[in-house]
Amino acid sequence: MTSATEPETPAAGRTAATPRLIATDLDGTLLRDDKTVSDRTVAALAAAEAAGIEVFFVTGRPVRWMDVVRDHVHGHGLAICANGAVVVDLHDGGRFVDVRPLESAAALAIVHAVRAAAPGASFAVERTSGIHYEPHYPPFQLDPCARIASAEELLDDEELLDNDGDEGGSGGSDGGHGHEGDGRGNPIVKLLAFHPELAPDEFLGLARTAAGEHGSFTRSSPTALLEISGPGVSKASTLARYCAERGIGPEQVVAFGDMPNDLEMLSWAGTSYAMANAHPEVLAATTYRTAANTEDGVAAVIEQILHGMP
Structure with missing residues (x-):
């Protein structure tokens, strides 16, 4: 069992290459069991963004349950909600940027x-x-x-x-995506x-x-x-779309999750971590492990990534 300070990582403590994007689930992953974000995790997310690594929250939660992390989305302001069915701009009151509906x-x-x-x-x-x-x-x-x-x-x-x-709090969607x-x-x-x-x-x-x-x-x-x-809608498919728009390949993504709705995303990302508290299928599908959500497992990996950066 890994600890919060010593997660399993590739290449003796660092990812194979400095990632451009971190994609993390919320419940059971980034959030503690009381649905809060720890001070350590807040600091790690801010440090990643300051180092030029984008952070995407990728969750099954609806938009109305995103207040708990609204203040921790930095540069882009975007979050993927409802298992990939919607993308919202949390900097703009939760405006829908993209909707992939079920007919x-x-x-x-x-x-x-x-x-x-x-x-x-x-x-x-x-x-x-x-x-x-x-x-x-x-x-x-x-x-x-x-x-x-x-x-x-x-x-x-x-x-x-x-x-x-x-x-x-606002209607419609923008740009090249929509209802x-x-x-x-x-x-x-x-x-x-x-x-x-x-x-x-x-x-x-x-x-x-x-x-x-x-x-x-x-x-x-x-x-x-x-x-x-809807058919083909998942955390992975929507994340892949937004990464492609930014010129980010899966090998440049580090992903974290704990439940079956994270499986496609964890398989798509070049580097993926299962939380120590993860569902057995998630543990079996990922190469790396980190500590439980109650022990700041996501923050521990981010800290190691930042420590390993040139």
Whole structure:
């Protein structure tokens, strides 16, 4: 087991080359269990940016849950949220820069297929304006603005489709990216499915087999809660797009994660670290390890990277 001060690193304590970008998950990775960012981690992130290394937060969280790290995004201001479905500018009030939605027809097909494969499943629909859920879906975070109805109603609700508001405080997107799919003002960024009895990985396997052709399935919760994005949408695919725009190759990226929704990103990055507290699949898929999120494992690696820079 590695310690917080001695993470496993390539080439005796340094990455093979000085990275240009650090991509890190939040929950279970950068954040401590109380959802705070430690002083050591704040200092390490700032030092990396000062050294010319971009830091991207790449998370399954919706935009409205990004306040905890808003002050720690430096030069570019961008964060990848909802497992790659949205990119937001945290320097501009959470403005949506890019949205890669799940089309309503695909979401409805997923609901029907997952219900048939795993009776008892309940669903929530995450749109750019917020979350709405079925009556039996557990309200993990109560949202007073949520609409409660069947998944079919939530996916076909004209008011929800046409709501132009967004969860970050400003509307629309910019430049070369934007809302796709339904062509409406309030697209679906994520469908969530919960099962009260199945084990998390069992539920994930069943759902992927039943409906994998309609979307990208993953999970980041210790419960049987699945997160479903549009086909091909993942942390890795969106990160790769933004790295390509900056002329950054995967070999110049160091990534950190702990759960199955990080697997594609960790496999894509040239250097990847699993937290000591990571899911077994993540530990098996990554070459390097660092200390747990409670022991500032991300900061420990950043400190070593900076120490090894010329």
